[in-house]
Amino acid sequence: MHHSIGSFLFEYLHNQGVDAAFGIPGDFALPIFRCLEQSPIRLYTMTHEPSVGFAADGYARMRGLGVACVTYCVGGLNMLNSIACAYAEKSPVIVISGGPSPGDRRHDPLLHHKVRTFDTQRRIFEEVTCATAVLLDAESAAEEIMRVAAAVRASCRPGYIELPYDMVDLPVKHPVLRNIPPPESDQENLEAALAEALELIAAAKQPVIIADVELHRHGLTDRALEIARQFNIPIAATLLSKSIISENNPLYLGVYSGGLSEAGVQAYVEGSDCVIMLGAFITDVFLGLNTAKLERRHTLLANTEKVRIGLHAYENVQFADFLLGLARAKLLPKSFTLPPRPEALKPLGENEREEKLDAEAFFRILGLNLPEDATLICDTGDALLGAMSLRTSKRNNFLADAYYLSMGFAVPAAIGALAAYPEGRVYAIVGDGAFQMTGMELSTAAKYGMAPVVCILNNDGYGTQRHVIDGPFNDIHPWRYTKIQELLNYGQAVRVTTKGGLDQALKQAAAGGEMMVIEVVIPRDSCSRALQRMGEKLGELRDPDKKAGGKA
């Protein structure tokens, strides 16, 4: 059977596990959208391109591959920040952009949507993707599609495919399937690395594993768990990998993020004589804005880019091979004593129901009401830092752009998560400033009958920044957030100011099966302990006066 290039593209992606795509059409992309509508992939059309990228990213984090479909330049460039986020945090999103036809490009005319040259958009996306292709040639189109998809899967970074409108319906030439062997480890280096690692672990009195996000992205979490169980070594997560293992697992220590961590977690990790960092990006967030106290010779780092034991880097050692080697090794199981678990959340007393909310109370009451099977999606700011202390039992039910830290991630990512598992329950926590960026994307939830629970943490402006440098620029116009229910004519909305009010709203949300927007009013200066620590640290960095002892 003859396929068109467009139908080949979407069938191929469907075979790779993609059952939903996100997009906004535009004239250069209309034939792609018609083709996508006819494919087995469900299409979610949204309101604004920045959200399209975040939704595809959210879907990709949950399902292993995401697709964002946009028009040329006015669509694609408007999504660039979201794709940059996916690049920084290794989320495998394929961007499919419409484009001018090969004929249009001859003589280089000024065509609408063109910025500088016809190649401008592709060159820009080269900066934030692992592979790009412009399908100007029907002969090679299928192979180009497979090349980009393979690169995206291998590196878990975004890829870019530009499909000119008049190429969509051309017959595809079926590709020669090439078996490209996966990269192999240098055996001698691998064995030496394993030997040194095992020696370090064997000698260690208090080893700890930090299980970071690359394990999840590359499907290697179970291997890391196997290692932890076999050697009986506790596991910490990071802000980016929170919930990578069940937080009820007896091996689970907590979220480590340098000086932003809870004290017991920080002390345990930094007191360790063997910190085994698996799949970790060593970012400033990982390091708690560089407050971490880790000595390199007591650490072992293995990820897709490098394997380093103490001060010795080993070249050409594949991450998966190294993990497999560790898992197969024999060592006497360690013994350990974890710091006391955080106390179980104190149930809400009848006598405190009328008390005003603050940030700590919000997270406590949320924790008391969060269904076990819910996916929690946190936006940047205290929505993220405050959630550090919540413990959930299900794996992979936490999403946040916890390294790139772009505001506006949570609401559109919740759309993506609900498209990934339409029966799932999704809670998004978002600050008022971030909600003003992309919160109206709840329009898409309404369009497709989705039922996210959205908690807007209204602390009257850019609260995180107030802790760094404050000024009128951190003020925002106060929205009546609950009016969104009337504007969209969909779901429920409620504004809560007391502990009892929040409790009741969350119970209603858990029971209701409807979209629920909860405006959570907290004082302007209220924040989690973690945010307070972060604000102080950033304040010192950004504002020399603060370091010098504070201003009058």
Add this chain to the structure above:
Amino acid sequence: MHHSIGSFLFEYLHNQGVDAAFGIPGDFALPIFRCLEQSPIRLYTMTHEPSVGFAADGYARMRGLGVACVTYCVGGLNMLNSIACAYAEKSPVIVISGGPSPGDRRHDPLLHHKVRTFDTQRRIFEEVTCATAVLLDAESAAEEIMRVAAAVRASCRPGYIELPYDMVDLPVKHPVLRNIPPPESDQENLEAALAEALELIAAAKQPVIIADVELHRHGLTDRALEIARQFNIPIAATLLSKSIISENNPLYLGVYSGGLSEAGVQAYVEGSDCVIMLGAFITDVFLGLNTAKLERRHTLLANTEKVRIGLHAYENVQFADFLLGLARAKLLPKSFTLPPRPEALKPLGENEREEKLDAEAFFRILGLNLPEDATLICDTGDALLGAMSLRTSKRNNFLADAYYLSMGFAVPAAIGALAAYPEGRVYAIVGDGAFQMTGMELSTAAKYGMAPVVCILNNDGYGTQRHVIDGPFNDIHPWRYTKIQELLNYGQAVRVTTKGGLDQALKQAAAGGEMMVIEVVIPRDSCSRALQRMGEKLGELRDPDKKAGGKA
């Protein structure tokens, strides 16, 4: 007096005529925002970066230079599409981005907001700006600022300045002022070009000037008018330059855009034996999606990039010199007979007040109620094409991204226009799809007490695209647009379905001095004649079935 780099930057821009800037803070940019608050420039903080770029663009189109201030990557990259628009349409916007410190960059760590390398954002902005600078060195900072600003002014394209957070408050080294002589014309070529141009014009029976947007951008409109008056040659505008001269001027012909034009205008221009295109970008929109019938040997093109008379290109001829040469030349004034002016808009009859609205009626009733001094800002789609037929008496009171055609331009550009002239009256016309992209930016109008009049043309989805290829992807979730008034707790809002209702709402808007959102309900298939012509043309291009005679 010793200045800091930050205060030098904003004082310099203020001296260049910038009295308002637009932005959203972020931690790498907070010291810049503190400095900006203390500068003589008014700061407008907005809700989402795509709007920041459009607002600065709108301001720049009206005032000659605009400033958009954002944080590193998560802010800057989120504004890329708006700056690409400014590049494509030559709007002089200076992007000021926060950035990591020189110290942060040592050893290339993974710092939050970083995408791939510390230079990623600058490299991306190189694709959509005429000059970039990263101020890593206090010694050269002032000269770098002046270099970028000079390039922006000379080319009317955006520029990019990245200012690390810890450089903002360092003392600035005052720059050596260099007088860079402006580029000069090759005198022999200039004289030959003028001689050939004058010969062509002298011989022409029906010459016509197309006055396009570069005249406005480079302050040369009066020179073009001088030429038109002296030779008595009529003037057409384009979609991008509409209102470049008063549309009541006896020399004014109308808006030319190939087959999208009104019939009389198209016939006059295409029947001309000497089409003098001044400051024109020869884009597909200029050419009415390539429906224009212009023979090159009957045209004369002069802009900042080239001077071509018939088939002869003249190198190194400066646009301004060429215009001056024409203006000084002596020729017998031409005589001409313009096609009949469009009839004056028919006043609204009492008997039709109850009639349902359609697109044509909307533009007619808008035209009847548009104050003479109002600035009209049109979003992409029928909001733009339908406005082609409106005539206004004031110069430069029309804004649209009529070549790049990015949706979502009008509402944020209206904020920019009101910041440019706080006493001015601004009407934004925007489709429902485009309003869902950036319409919530009316939050910023509320924050600063602005009173735009916003007409949302609600035709139930992406109407322009329905005329090209239709499908469920052109549907959007129906908002109750008037609820925005309650959500923002600001201004007035009304939904109108009849001619009388619209008339009343516009009268109330004109009288009120309050922000007014008017949801204008028109049938899904209703559009202006120009959009119908455009849809048919694009449909043929994008959908081969349509060209072949239409589908069943």
